[in-house]
Amino acid sequence: DAGVIQSPRHEVTEMGQEVTLRCKPISGHDYLFWYRQTMMRGLELLIYFNNNVPIDDSGMPEDRFSAKMPNASFSTLKIQPSEPRDSAVYFCASRTSFPGQGVPLNEQFFGPGTRLTVL
Amino acid sequence: GIQVEQSPPDLILQEGANSTLRCNFSDSVNNLQWFHQNPWGQLINLFYIPSGTKQNGRLSATTVATERYSLLYISSSQTTDSGVYFCAVEQVTDSWGKLQFGAGTQVVVTP
Numbered sequence: 001d002a003g004v005i006q007s008p009r010h011e012v013t014e015m016g017q018e019v020t021l022r023c024k025p026i027s028g029h030d031y032l033f034w035y036r037q038t039m040m041r042g043l044e045l046l047i048y049f050n051n052n053v054p055i056d057d058s059g060m061p062e063d064r065f066s067a068k069m070p071n072a073s074f075s076t077l078k079i080q081p082s083e084p085r086d087s088a089v090y091f092c093a094s095r096t097s098f099p100g101q102g103v104p105l106n107e108q109f110f111g112p113g114t115r116l117t118v119l
Numbered sequence: 120g121i122q123v124e125q126s127p128p129d130l131i132l133q134e135g136a137n138s139t140l141r142c143n144f145s146d147s148v149n150n151l152q153w154f155h156q157n158p159w160g161q162l163i164n165l166f167y168i169p170s171g172t173k174q175n176g177r178l179s180a181t182t183v184a185t186e187r188y189s190l191l192y193i194s195s196s197q198t199t200d201s202g203v204y205f206c207a208v209e210q211v212t213d214s215w216g217k218l219q220f221g222a223g224t225q226v227v228v229t230p
Contacts, residue, residue: 031216043205043220056217089160095216106150106169106209108218110162 006092006110012117018080020116024073025094027113031094033108034077043091049075050097082118089113121146121210125221132196132228140191140224142206150218151182151208153191157202165191165204196228 005024013019025032033048047057052069060067062081067077079086092111097104122145132138144181153165166173166180168189173180177196182189193200203223209216 005188033216042222045217048216093164106216107152107164107167109164112161
């Protein structure tokens, strides 16, 4: 498997613009997570999905952030409007709760991240 | 929520040296993972180790769940071991799947 795929890898935008980050989880994984990494706050969970349904979005910073998972192989994280303080690396991760897939249950695998810069 | 503390915060090693990184956590966990974030920012899975001991090449890890700590051992360090090492845990009583990360240990291996 190609692992978790994220796009774009780098995004530079101006304040006020809409930003959409994309993620393709590992095939067969039923959990998908969005994290944000900043120098000040480290790695923090924003939202996660199980079977395409949002389970916990308590980490989403404010209404400018939204996430969707229209099917098992695709998720988006949208920021509208973007602000300079949103600059960070955004990671997507996935895991499986189905035994017998050759990896431990609960082990999360991370994508390469999207480095977002809002000017 | 659960607290995750990593020590030391920074570590400078000469190539070939051995080291131990520590992760303390404040509550029972059903998942503990060690990651290496390389200088390019990628998070690489090292170990899934909620309890017991595992080894992978020059790296090994031990988690003593009853005492709420985990150790990561790096032996015969190489410059490619440089980066940040994170411990992350999933609390037993917390939402399913929610990993809480420590602040990391920044490791620099010099030639």
